[in-house]
Each structure stands twice: as structure tokens, then as C-alpha cells.
Amino acid sequence: MKRELDIVVISDVHLGTYGCHAKELLNYLKSIKVGTLVLNGDFIDMWQFRKHYFPREHMQVIQRVLKMASRGTKVYYITGNHDDALRRYSDFSAGNIHLRDKLVLQLRDKTYWIFHGDIFDVFIKYSPFIAKIGGKGYDWLILLNRFVNNIRTSLGMSRMSFAKKVKSSVKEAIKFVNDFEDTAIQMAAEQGYDYVICGHIHRAQMRTVDTKDKRIVYLNSGDWVESLTALEYKWGQWSLYEYDEADYEHINPRLRVETAEAHDDDEPETEYSPEIIFQQIVQRAQTGERASL
Numbered sequence: 383m384k385r386e387l388d389i390v391v392i393s394d395v396h397l398g399t400y401g402c403h404a405k406e407l408l409n410y411l412k413s414i415k416v417g418t419l420v421l422n423g424d425f426i427d428m429w430q431f432r433k434h435y436f437p438r439e440h441m442q443v444i445q446r447v448l449k450m451a452s453r454g455t456k457v458y459y460i461t462g463n464h465d466d467a468l469r470r471y472s473d474f475s476a477g478n479i480h481l482r483d484k485l486v487l488q489l490r491d492k493t494y495w496i497f498h499g500d501i502f503d504v505f506i507k508y509s510p511f512i513a514k515i516g517g518k519g520y521d522w523l524i525l526l527n528r529f530v531n532n533i534r535t536s537l538g539m540s541r542m543s544f545a546k547k548v549k550s551s552v553k554e555a556i557k558f559v560n561d562f563e564d565t566a567i568q569m570a571a572e573q574g575y576d577y578v579i580c581g582h583i584h585r586a587q588m589r590t591v592d593t594k595d596k597r598i599v600y601l602n603s604g605d606w607v608e609s610l611t612a613l614e615y616k617w618g619q620w621s622l623y624e625y626d627e628a629d630y631e632h633i634n635p636r637l638r639v640e641t642a643e644a645h646d647d648d649e650p651e652t653e654y655s656p657e658i659i660f661q662q663i664v665q666r667a668q669t670g671e672r673a674s675l
Contacts, residue, residue: 423462
């Protein structure tokens with residue numbers, strides 16, 4: 383039985399990189415039925431994308447999102463810094479898929495401001511080359527982390543995150559995260575929003591802050607590289623989902639990703655290469671396809 387949700391927000395999936403937990407994300411997406419799915423930036427990592435590395439599970443995540451859209455889920459793809467090449471095609475819609483740089487929603491008399499958050503990153507804003515070098519180093523750190531965790535789990539030990547340890551021990555990293563959240567909250571208050579939802583910093587968070595102007599709720603959906611988290615909205619309440627492998631060990635095998643041959647709920651997946659999917663996105667944008675929201 384799939385869990386029914388009104389809204390799900392995920393960010394920083396980084397498809398096309400070694401650190402992406404595509405298999406786990408696919409398990410999660412197959413376990414839910416959602417009205418609106420928000421991909422809040424860095425869904426496909428175009429900075430690190432290489433033709434020789436785009437595993438089957440990564441492609442299946444894209445296919446799953448497309449299938450969800452075909453079955454009625456409204457999908458908003460919000461651009462981030464690692465998929466900033468798509469920003470030239472922002473504000474186009476094709477069926478239930480909508481490409482945006484930001485999104486404003488109205489829910490129960492509250493206004494939500496949703497965007498990736500890289501506009502606060504001074505290095506990305508003023509020095510993209512330096513930021514891309516940092517992204518490459520981060521990708522290799524995550525790859526090393528996964529190798530170490532495979533050894534730890536085989537020995538019955540718990541997983542650990544190198545990146546989280548670095549972020550929690552380096553003063554500059556702590557300051558950047560705090561400044562990021564404070565800036566997002568202050569800007570939301572100045573512009574009259576009640577909620578601000580971001581990604582980018584790979585730290586899931588739910589905070590309520592009283593500013594001099596108004597009360598602001600700050601939400602961050604985390605990522606699918608380190609924390610494997612998502613924001614879920616149901617019955618007017620937000621909650622933070624954290625992936626747990628144990629939740630998928632004794633469920634219908636059709637909800638799992640198989641290593642040899644993956645099956646969908648009721649029909650086989652259609653195979654597409656990354657190049658074909660990217661080409662279709664660009665072609666639809668260039669021809670100006672639109673759909674009402």
C-alpha cells in the first residue's frame with residue numbers, strides 16, 4: 383500500500399554522480415502517491431555529468447518521475463546551481479512537468495517561497511570555477527565515504543558521514559550554514575512570505591523563527607547524497623522523512639529496485655538514454671510548449 387501525500391519536496395539528488403543514492407530514492411518514490419512533487423534543485427548534476435557514468439538506477443529515477451507525472455502528479459523541477467544550464471529554459475511547462483527557477487505556493491492562507499538557495503552562495507555567485515572544483519572534491523569524498531560504509535556495514539557497524547563531520551567541525555562551514563539559513567529567513571520576512579523552503583546545503587531542517595516583522599518557518603529538504611531526506615506535507619502539516627533501509631526489507635518486492643532486472647508496478651519501464659531525455663527537455667523548451675498550472 384502506497385502512502386498518500388499532498389506534497390513532497392526533495393533536493394540535491396545529484397543524478398550522474400557516484401554519491402547519488404538513486405536506488406534508495408527509487409524505493410522511496412515507488413512507495414508514495416503524491417499530488418505535487420517538487421524537485422528543488424540539483425536533481426541532475428550537469429557539472430559532474432559524464433556519458434560513461436549514468437547507471438540504470440539513475441535512469442530509473444528519471445523514468446519514475448516521468449511516470450508519476452503521466453499519472454497525475456504535478457512535478458515542479460526547480461533549477462539549482464548544478465543544473466543551472468536549464469535556467470535558460472525556465473518557465474516552460476509540458477503536461478504535468480513545470481521547469482522553474484522558484485515557486486510560490488498558497489496553502490491554507492500561508493504563502494510558501496520555494497527555491498534552491500544557491501543565490502546565497504558567494505562562491506557560486508562570484509566564482510563558478512572555484513565552486514565546480516569544490517564540487518568535484520566533494521563527489522570524491524562521498525565516493526570514499528560509500529566505500530568505507532560498505533566495509534563498516536559488512537562488519538555490523540553503523541554508517542558514518544565524512545561530509546557531515548567536516549561541516550560540523552569546520553568553523554567556516556558552520557558559519558556558512560547558519561548564515562544561509564538566517565539570510566533565507568530574513569529575506570522571506572522582508573518579502574512577506576510565511577514559509578521558505580530551500581535545499582543546496584545538504585542539511586535537512588525545520589525551524590520556526592520570530593523576526594521583527596513576522597513568524598517565519600524555514601524548511602530544508604536535505605539531500606539524497608548524505609542524509610537521504612525529504613519534506614512531506616499531509617493534512618496541513620509538514621514532516622521530515624528520513625530514509626531507513628529497514629522500511630523496505632519486508633514490503634512488496636515490486637517496490638524494490640532489483641540489481642539485474644527492475645520491474646515497475648504494472649508495466650515495464652521504457653528505456654531512454656540521458657542524451658535523449660535531455661534533448662527532449664531542450665526541444666520542448668525551444669518550441670515553447672506550455673501548459674496551464
